[in-house]
Amino acid sequence: MYDLAIMWDWLAFAVRWLHVITAIAWIGSSFYFVALDLGLRKVPHLPVGAHGEEWQVHGGGFYHIQKYLVAPENMPDHLTWFKWESYATWLSGAAMLMIVYWVGAELYLIDPSKADLSTFQAILISAASLSIGWLIYDFLCKSGLGEKPTFLMVLLFVLLVAMAWGYNQIFTGRAALLHLGAFTATIMTANVFFIIMPNQRIVVKDLQEGRKPDPKYGKIAKLRSTHNNYLTLPVLFLMLSNHYPLAFATEYNWLIAALVFLMGVTIRHYFNTMHARGKSPTWTWAATAALFIAIMWLSTAPLMQDSYEASEERALNPIEQVFASAEGFDEVTNIVPGRCAMCHAREPFWDGIRRAPKDVLLETPADIARAARQIYLQAGVTHAMPPANVSYMEEEERQKIVEWFRNAGKDLPFYVALR
Template identity: 80%
Template sequence: MYDLAIIWDWIAFAVRWLHVVTAIAWIGSSFYFVALDLGLKKVPHLPVGAHGEEWQVHGGGFYHIQKYLVAPENMPDHLVWFKWESYATWLSGAALLMVVYWVGAELFLIDPAKADLSVWQAVLISAGSLTIGWICYDFLCKSRLGEHPTFLMFLLFSVLVIMSWGYDQIFTGRAALLHLGAFTATIMTANVFFIIMPNQRIVVKDLQEGRIPDPKYGKIAKLRSTHNNYLTLPVVFLMLSNHYPLAFATEYSWIIAALIFLTGVTIRHYFNTLHATGTGPHWTWAVTVLIFILIAWLSTASTWDGDYDAIENQALTAYEQRYADAAGFEEVQDIVLGRCSMCHAREPVWEGMHWAPKGVHLETSADIARAAREIYMQSGVSHAMPPANITGLPAEDRIRIVRWFRSAGRDQAALARN
């Protein structure tokens, strides 16, 4: 049973690797086509129906690109569709969400201090929010608001702020920001799957059957593509946020997440304008820097009152309790307090350190029970912690950590058999 933790960690790593690779492909192609679209030049003697063209050089060769707003007069023999980058990114991201946050719900998803949820309830909220989010967004886009893109974008931002607050009321800080990113990414991929690609297929079919394609399909797809363009950078930030406790483990993390969407708008506005005109509005960088300074300030505006007794007395879940009751816990507690707690404290005493790494606190028995898996993986199976073994954790203590964690697994397996 205990080896499953190692196997599962490698599965999570493999899926995360796939997710990052596919995301690079999707975001790269998205940014490329936005820049290409905005950089097109109208020149004389363009083919019938062509909107503009652009010459590019890359890899020792020259490329001549032309864009048709609707479609060319004749369908080309070979047509490349850009869709799998988006689909593979979402599918791998969904798999990673399941592997890390659904299977590990008691550790990474559920925060009993916020909402006392069972695993199935937390998973249902997780999956349901992504589905309902897309349905509501799609309804807004198909309503009359679709004719007012600026107001629609403001309304979308308001929805994202509400979702940021809502997730923060239910899930752990790390899971809240991750889910906001998944919520946004689901909208983006659904735009491709349900709107952009079907509309392009309609245009292609009309062309193949000799009909003049309706320009409205391109207009609809353009609206969704614009939304995707402005949402991309915030999604990347939210997916990276779980590595930085100053982003996810502070009182105002939901406001930080909301502000990041504004920086996505300012940064993309600069580059979109740059690609279209050759000069970007430099004021956008000043606004972006000011927003980021505000974010950094909010990350330290904690109202923590130092009530450590309340933390110690906070009830453990059944998952956490089995590690507190496992043989060797007292030994491991002494090891962790002696070798790890000077950094992993709510007020670290290690010189130059102001916040616990990854937001992991290891000061109380409850803290240690809650972080059992991380302690096992980081300081038992691997030698990742302490960094460079700076506190001199001996090999025999690492063995004690492994034995303690595995004994809890054996106890759990015995209970299951009985």
């Protein structure tokens, strides 16, 4: 069982690595084309239908780029489509959601103090919410609001804030912000899959069959692409938030998320304006700084201790009971609190730590049984914890943690190592 635990952790690492790689590719190409589009110049003697051109230099070579608002007169022999970066990012992110939050639902997804859900119910809400968000957003875009882009953006912001608040009423703070990021990323990828790519295929087919393409398809795709541009930076923040309790574990985490979306607008407006006009609006620096200061202030609001109290009340499930009764557990309960509870406590007393890292508590025997796999991987198999071994955990103590976990594995079914 313990070998499976290691393999599962490496699988999670591999999928996370893939997710980061594909996200870099998607965001990089997205930002590049936004900058390219805004930097186009109208010059004499452009081909018929061309909107502008730009010369660029990179890697020792020169690139001459021309953009057609609708399409060129003739279909080129070769087209490069930018789509797989988006699809691969979403698919790898969905895999990460399943690995961390669905398989580990009892630890990372469900907060009994908010909603006493079964694992199946929590996973169903998690999956359904992503689809519902896209349907609402798509309906708004296809309504008459599509002709009022600024008002549509405001409605999208309201939708995102409502989802942030709603997720926080159901899931753990960590899962709430992560799901908000997944919710937003689903809208972005669905824009590519359901709108931008199909519209582009219509234009290509019209060219191939000798028809003049309708410019409305490009206009529709441009609206969705603009939304993706402004949503990218908040999604990155939300994906990183699970590492910082000050972001996800405060009373106003949903409001912090709302302000992050506004920061995404101010930051992207700065760069978009700079690419388009050659000069940047300096007011965006002040606006972004003010929003970030407000976020830091909100993070000092009362931390959500009620979820800790709920964990005290929740009885150990059958799997956790196996760890609590395994040979060596008594020894481990003497080791872990003394080496780890200065940080992983309901009221940490290590300077600079206000909330237990990743909300992992290691004060009581029940806490230790619930976090068995993490303790095994972080302090048994590896020396990741305590950081820099600041509490001087001995090798003998680490070995006792490994032995306890493996003793429990003898009584657990095959699948338990994956939890």
